[in-house]
Each structure stands twice: as C-alpha cells, then as structure tokens.
Amino acid sequence: MVTFLFTFLLLASIGVITMFDLYLYERSLMSILNANIFFEKGTSQWMLFVNLIAGLIYGMVVDYRFRKSKKSSKPS
DSSP, rough: HHHHHHHHHHHHHHHHHHHHHHHHHHHOHHHHHHHSSOTTTTTTHHHHHHHHHHHHHHHHHHHHHHHHHHHHHHHO
16 A cells, blocks of 8 residues: 555656646646656756655565565464
8 A cells, every 4th residue: 555655646746747847848748758757867866766766665565564464463
C-alpha cells in the first residue's frame, strides 16, 4: 500500500507540475513532459531522481515487511 501511495503521489505531482507548466510556458505537452522527466547534464535535477528512487525502494521494503509480518501472525 505504501508503494501504491508513493507512485500515486509521484504521478499526481508530475501531472500538476505539467499542467502548471503548460499554462505558464504555452508549449506542447510532450516538450514539457520531456523537460520535467528527463534532465540535462550539468543540472542538479539528478538529486531529485536519487531521492525518488530511494523513496520507492523504501516503500517496497515497508510493504514487504508488513506483508511478511502479516503472514507470520496468522494462526496455522
């Protein structure tokens, strides 16, 4: 569930940022998505992606631990 919420919030934030950029810059949807998702060399946007990947991995670990503890607590 944590991984699902992380993914949902990530996609929702990308959508809101894209809509704001569409209104602000008046460019095509694909050019704005390319600018928001793929970063250029020399920028510090890579730090954002490292944190996003770390958050996704953390969410997967939490979901795995929750699922594992739920299975072990079931009476046999």
